[in-house]
Amino acid sequence: MEHDPHVERYWAQPHVFTWTAGTDKYRYAPHFLVAKDDGGGCYCEVQESFANVTAQRRETVLAFEAFCREHGWQFHHIASAAVHGPAFPTLQKLYLRSLDTSTEELTICLRLLPELVWPATVREVLSALTASSLPALCCCLFSGQLLADLSQALNLDLVIQGPVTGEASA
Template sequence: MIITSGEMKLEDGPVRSSLRRRRQNFIVDFPSMKNGRSMQCDAVLESAYCIWLEHDPQVVKYYTQPHTFIWVDDSQPYRYTPDFYVVLTCGDGYFTEVKHDFGKQRARRLAKLDSFHALCFKEGWAFQRRDEQSITGSTMFQTLKALYSRLRPYNEQQQMYFYHYLHQRAWPTTLGDLLQDSAAPDTATICFNLFTGRLMADLSQRLTLDLVVDRVLPHE
């Protein structure tokens, strides 16, 4: 394989300008906490994938349509732009392709993805494929989505009060009791701390008032 594309410049923003407006396939601006700005996604499913990236503590930041790769594989030229490049706390990263159903992709498209996967292996990169079922098919996704839609990004003043509040009440409790407590932080702050793991809860369950919530002890 021979790579003929230039150097990847991540800070330049999406390299692909999409004009697509088909059903379930249009520009979505996702408000990213980790990147501190809106991320331009080519589809609603891609913006849904961002919720997992925001929740994953191993993810530092991520880029949408990060780079267009051009390479030759067995005399066949390819051109491909991954949907995401994800940077991890360990310094490593991986590319991700998002599709509703890879089983319904054209043979030519799958051949391109297979060739890019082989290129990644050769170069020491990582490559993932995520479909609709793996992104939105779980109860946990619905819970994370509900929390993310209600949270407020980190606010130092609100967080200082949150940490003070942690020591003022008995734990565990329920989400309903927290929301009814007039002394508790506001709903957006509670959702932020549930989403980011500063409050413990089984997020694989539906988000209801009966959800059991506990504080995270210092040694945890």
């Protein structure tokens, strides 16, 4: 969702809903609450496959969908295949590798990036930065502060176009 241009913000498992429909009691926590750039929003559930969901889970999700309609809210079921585009494996690796980034490393990396010659491979950028900057570099790529074709594999030969400028993000 970080790379969907229409998503302004999202929250993971924002709330646990409990409600009654007829004589049945339900409890459900949607995976995400998403705020969109058009002022709207929705609750979302992301599953690998909805075909393998248990009957009880399916009943709860359908009841939550009806509960949302009653309150004028939107609810979307999203199959992970729709989320896992060609850039997903690289984004996943960037995210995991960026978890060890300290604020200090990220600040140093962001300060040094404009001084480098672009485009450059990951190998070239790392040789110009300190050895501990791989997590910071991954954080910059993941957050969109550096421009690269993320449908390509994350390796030392991945070409980074350079820092995103005001013109590139407009």
